[in-house]
Amino acid sequence: MNTTHHAIVGCGVIGAAWAARTVLSGVDVVISDPSPEAESIFLAVLDNAVAAWDDLGLRTDQRGSWRVTDSIADAVAGASFIQESVPERPDLKAAVHREIEASCGTDVVIASSTSGIKPTDMQAALEHPERLVVGHPYNPVYLLPVVEVVGGNATTAEVIESAKTTYSRLGMKPVHVRVEIDAFIGDRLLEAVWREALWLVADGVATTEEIDDVITHGFGLRWAQMGLFETYRVAGGTGGFRHFISQFGPALEWPWTKLMDTPEFTPELVDRIVEQSDAQSGEYDVRELERIRDRNVAGFLKVLEANRWAAGTALADQREV
Amino acid sequence: MNTTHHAIVGCGVIGAAWAARTVLSGVDVVISDPSPEAESIFLAVLDNAVAAWDDLGLRTDQRGSWRVTDSIADAVAGASFIQESVPERPDLKAAVHREIEASCGTDVVIASSTSGIKPTDMQAALEHPERLVVGHPYNPVYLLPVVEVVGGNATTAEVIESAKTTYSRLGMKPVHVRVEIDAFIGDRLLEAVWREALWLVADGVATTEEIDDVITHGFGLRWAQMGLFETYRVAGGTGGFRHFISQFGPALEWPWTKLMDTPEFTPELVDRIVEQSDAQSGEYDVRELERIRDRNVAGFLKVLEANRWAAGTALADQREV
Numbered sequence A, B: 001m002n003t004t005h006h007a008i009v010g011c012g013v014i015g016a017a018w019a020a021r022t023v024l025s026g027v028d029v030v031i032s033d034p035s036p037e038a039e040s041i042f043l044a045v046l047d048n049a050v051a052a053w054d055d056l057g058l059r060t061d062q063r064g065s066w067r068v069t070d071s072i073a074d075a076v077a078g079a080s081f082i083q084e085s086v087p088e089r090p091d092l093k094a095a096v097h098r099e100i101e102a103s104c105g106t107d108v109v110i111a112s113s114t115s116g117i118k119p120t121d122m123q124a125a126l127e128h129p130e131r132l133v134v135g136h137p138y139n140p141v142y143l144l145p146v147v148e149v150v151g152g153n154a155t156t157a158e159v160i161e162s163a164k165t166t167y168s169r170l171g172m173k174p175v176h177v178r179v180e181i182d183a184f185i186g187d188r189l190l191e192a193v194w195r196e197a198l199w200l201v202a203d204g205v206a207t208t209e210e211i212d213d214v215i216t217h218g219f220g221l222r223w224a225q226m227g228l229f230e231t232y233r234v235a236g237g238t239g240g241f242r243h244f245i246s247q248f249g250p251a252l253e254w255p256w257t258k259l260m261d262t263p264e265f266t267p268e269l270v271d272r273i274v275e276q277s278d279a280q281s282g283e284y285d286v287r288e289l290e291r292i293r294d295r296n297v298a299g300f301l302k303v304l305e306a307n308r309w310a311a312g313t314a315l316a317d318q319r320e321v
Helices: A013-024 A038-056 A072-076 A090-103 A119-123 A157-169 A186-202 A208-223 A228-235 A237-253 A267-281 A286-306 A311-320 B013-024 B038-056 B072-076 B090-101 B119-123 B157-169 B186-202 B208-223 B228-235 B237-253 B267-281 B286-306 B311-320
Strands: A005-009 A029-032 A066-069 A079-084 A109-112 A132-137 A146-151 A173-176 B005-009 B029-032 B066-069 B079-084 B109-112 B132-137 B146-151 B173-176
Touching: A005 A013, A005 A072, A005 A090, A013 A029, A013 A038, A013 A079, A013 A132, A029 A072, A038 A066, A038 B286, A072 A079, A072 A090, A079 A090, A090 A109, A090 A119, A109 A157, A119 A132, A132 A157, A146 A157, A146 B208, A157 A173, A173 B208, A186 A208, A186 B186, A186 B208, A186 B228, A208 A228, A208 B146, A208 B173, A208 B186, A208 B208, A208 B228, A228 A237, A228 B186, A228 B208, A286 B038, A286 B286, B005 B013, B005 B072, B005 B090, B013 B029, B013 B038, B013 B079, B013 B132, B029 B072, B038 B066, B072 B079, B072 B090, B079 B090, B090 B109, B090 B119, B109 B157, B119 B132, B132 B157, B146 B157, B157 B173, B186 B208, B208 B228, B228 B237
Parallel strands: A005 A029, A005 A079, A029 A066, A079 A109, A109 A132, A146 A173, B005 B029, B005 B079, B029 B066, B079 B109, B109 B132, B146 B173
Antiparallel strands: A132 A146, B132 B146
């Protein structure tokens, strides 16, 4: 018995998308959800996932089997991996985790899709807490590769590795969040943007559409292929990240945003960022990074044009000149 | 004399990219910069821009003329539009604006690429302040469509419209920032992310690479085609934005991020967001928006795969299974 099936506990938008990604990856799933609509939610999401994988040129004809049950015990019995995606209520999570544990093997990994609850807090409910991790995905789960893997105090290194291996087999990019914090990495960043964007709307500075236009026609096109730090590294030019910080770091202390309390640019922090940026991107020179960035962004714009969406219209207008 | 030439004052990374975009759009430019390296910077950026436009399938053989001078007076004499991109020092900007004004027509629009200085503050230096606007682009300027257009107290509506028309002719997406604030829209959002990301690094939670991985393999792929609000609208499902806020709004009051001071979710604010989101996206239902999103993201992933970069590796691994 190597890999049997994956149990998907909870079949809302996230659980259904986990199930679709898993089935399309050729792995059998058993989905549990108390709602009579669970199966139709799964089938609708699977339709979307198949269309997306077709667009990607990935095979969709070598699917795992699937069935939906209203019994958690039924779903998790004999499972080799369990992904829990029930609503974000700590009491509900605890009850579901206990129910899962009552019917699955003692060494089976239980991964929670929670976007905010610390794994250590969830482990208190378990008899075998060492096998509980957070595996936090981003929607659409069947398409976006990232999954944040977060262990609690009791989680073993083997369980972290096992979860990462499982996610890699689903074609994903697991990122191990080594320090347990609320909201992990991505939602920290998203919450900061969300809050600032709400101020812009609340103060009447911009509408939701104007804000979205600035994102999608600007830094969003960058971030689909290079992140915050790598983009700024390129902006620093041949002077690298240190130059970038010396040029733009001080602006952090200006009262631009509504959000106060900034970290101090100690020499240690500057060193750390420079080192990490070097380790990340040092194999390319700035010119190469620019070329890669440009090829990627150009490719995205062609995609948007073909889809007649957003930036594509500006491109089409350009052609008609 | 309809359109003569555009003057590009300041030929660093941003000024050179403005010049490249303008020349490739078939408009003549005269570039001024005191540095003897200005011409070689321009030519290097133009090379990148031509490669990017080739990738996009845009013509690059109907170029405007260009020349580089060390004299601002020479560059702006007879110009129909002036784009200033000198370093972000208020005193330098003021001196350059006065020098520009001494040699150009009284009704020629002077647009500053500043990312942080309010236009009203810059207008104090001018004899004809009504024609000064901010036209803040995002790098790479020859590829990213967005430009934030911001007027000061003295700027006339005609000047705003004229600047927007000029930018549209360069194939760009001008967004008029109607309320004058420091850092405008995009850099407000970017600064919030930047600050939170710095905390994550300073606290040892994540490395620059891990943070970038979460962005590029996660929400960055979303933001290249739908912004913050439209993405969340989709996440709200058939319940729309109101449902999304009721589900996730309260989390804003949890102490997740390092950044305090949150706006209160008054009924008025909720109404405003709901209304603006409806005005923005109400013509599509959620299923259509999901399909559009998926086609776009799938297209981006194919681009990244072809470029053997970032998310493309996960996709290639998937094929080899």
